[in-house]
Amino acid sequence: MKKLDAGFYQRADLLQISKDLLGKLIVTNWDGEKTIARIVETEAYEGIGDKAAHSYGDRRTSRTEVMYNAGGLAYVYLCYGIHHLFNVVTNSAGIPHVVLIRAVEPVEGLTYMAKRIGRNDHVHRLGAGPGKLTKALGISVQHTGISLTGNKIYLADDGYKLMQNEIVASPRIGVDYAGDHALWPYRFMIKDHLSISVKTKSISNLEIS
């Protein structure tokens, strides 16, 4: 298993990173409670020019500031007053591009995840949704700004390979307020995976690009 280094995150091609993250592992290790999950769904947020992004129009606030750092950090924020959403900061300093992790498949530490979710969910559904996966992995807003190349939390490649035709795209979820940008096919997932969050009409990979 190989930890993803800063170079992975600091590339300029946001959509490529969003697709590359599919199949990668998220490892968290809080006080010895180690959990590992495989990313199966992501969404790209293209910063200043993206009406769906928190940093649209170059809005710098104490919350969004972390996105302006060079890639390789976590951006975590609270949604609906309840859910902690985990994003990966990408690109170089000054460009607030992020990738939201929307769903994961539990791989290791299942008992910790089930305990954190606090409910007897099916294994494949423990990380099926952006709010659920942070709960299962123990990630919260207190972790915003944390390095993804450290030891507490990091992403890794275990050699899992995806075929190009296993990756499908769709418009992003819950961003209807973003007008025409809500239609951008910036959500990527592993085709027909059991841990995908919500069902929507997907677009075949051939139609995007």
Added chain:
DNA sequence: TCTATGATCCCCT
């Protein structure tokens, strides 16, 4: 200071 509002999820009908 005050207020509306979400990059959600679950339970109920």
Added chain:
DNA sequence: GGGGATCATAGAT
């Protein structure tokens, strides 16, 4: 397929 939970943030006063 509708509504409630629950609160930091941002923009308005």
